[in-house]
Amino acid sequence: MxxxxxxxxxxxxxxxxxxxxxxxxxxxxxxxxxxxxxxxxxxxxxxxxxxxxxxxxxxxxxxxxxxxxxxxxxxxxxxxxxxxxxxxxxxxxxxxxxxxxxxxxxxxATARTYHYVLYNHPVRAPLLAGKAGWVFRPLEVEPMRKAAQYLLGNHDFSAFRAAECQAKSPVKTMHEIRIERQGNLIVFTLKANAFLHHMVRNIVGSLIVVGNGNQPPEWLQDLLAGRDRSRAAPTFMPDGLYLSRIDYDARWGLPQEAACDVLLRLGLQS
The missing domain is CATH 3.30.70.580 (Pseudouridine synthase I, catalytic domain, N-terminal subdomain)
Incomplete structure (x- = not known):
């Protein structure tokens, strides 16, 4: 076998x-x-x-x-x-x-990386339907970056966990969150040891609330500490979410592609 x-x-x-x-x-x-x-x-x-x-x-x-x-x-x-x-x-x-x-x-697997691609423009783009989320209100990247810093490290992510999540523990380790803007596209990159059900979409939805000025960056810290899903933003649309890479020890010798290179080839950051 x-x-x-x-x-x-x-x-x-x-x-x-x-x-x-x-x-x-x-x-x-x-x-x-x-x-x-x-x-x-x-x-x-x-x-x-x-x-x-x-x-x-x-x-x-x-x-x-x-x-x-x-x-x-x-x-x-x-x-x-x-x-x-x-x-x-x-x-x-x-x-x-x-x-x-x-x-x-x-x-x-030692880590997972997701990208969320968001189109931020007053008018929706039909050619991006199903490939990118859409927010028509202007978003500021810097407040979202500041808010994301509160999520780094080992935490109980119950505030961003779907009710139907079957994970044994809500405690995960967030290794990295990057938010980059290229024109009207904003790409969120989240890397953690593992993710809860809807965790990425729930985090992105809450970061958007900060980006549009409805909440300060410190709100993410309060959500995390409160562990109450009902206080966070609604689950954001799935359209722009990409499972981009699963990390493994090099001893397995898997011929994996670099996720960022794939994104560039798809033109999502151009």
């Missing part, structure tokens, strides 16, 4: 999220059907992090076990032949004997 790791990229707009659901319509269902057609056998996949409906992935990481003997490029080309244009296998990696059973797409 061999453990295969795949890097998956997808446009989440037409899908009901990552995780398999009755009736299908998810990225996992579609990927596993493509794997079945390519391998002529049922293959169950495990992902690094589930994404909701409408959320995109620049580089989702999954693993599965199989006895099938194939070269890495064959997994890429073969599975892609059965996938729709909105989903693609970007790379494949077969773990060597002796360490394959030790790798787990979710539990071996």
């Amino acid at each position: 061999k453990r295969i790791v795949l890097g998956i990229q997808y446009d989440g707009t037409p899908w009901r999220g990552w995780q398999t659901q009755p009736g299908g319509g998810t990225v996992q269902d579609t990927l596993e059907e493509a794997l079945k057609k390519f391998s002529l056998m049922r293959i169950a996949t495990t992902c690094a992090g589930r994404t909701d409906a409408g959320v995109h992935a620049l580089e989702q990481v999954i693993h599965f076990d199989t006895e099938l003997e194939r070269e890495s490029f064959s997994w890429v080309r073969g599975v892609n032949a059965f996938l729709p244009s909105s989903i693609a296998v970007r790379w494949a990696h077969q773990l060597t004997d002796g360490v394959s059973e030790q790798f787990h797409a979710r539990f071996s």
Whole structure:
């Protein structure tokens, strides 16, 4: 039995999220059907992090076990032949004997990075529909950057946790938050050891409240300390959210792409 790791990229707009659901319509269902057609056998996949409906992935990481003997490029080309244009296998990696059973797409991950792309303009942009969130009121980046600093470090993020979140603990470590503006686009980059359900969208929504001047930066500190989800901003739209990178120890030798390079190629920062 061999453990295969795949890097998956997808446009989440037409899908009901990552995780398999009755009736299908998810990225996992579609990927596993493509794997079945390519391998002529049922293959169950495990992902690094589930994404909701409408959320995109620049580089989702999954693993599965199989006895099938194939070269890495064959997994890429073969599975892609059965996938729709909105989903693609970007790379494949077969773990060597002796360490394959030790790798787990979710539990071996050391950090996750998300980008949220926001279009800040008085008039919506049809060509960005589904690819970027939209706020028509002017936003100031500096207050949002100041507010974001309160979220760095190890904290209880209950104030930004969805009611249906199944995580065992609301305590996570936020490694980095960057907010960059390029013209009418604002890109939020959040890196943490792990994220709660809707955590990124809830944080971005609250930062926007600071950016439009309705709350001071210190409000984020108060929200964090209060641990009360009802006091924070509503969950922001999924359109501009991208799972961009899952970090792993170098010993696994995964051929991962740099998320920022992918963003630049997509033109989201131009």
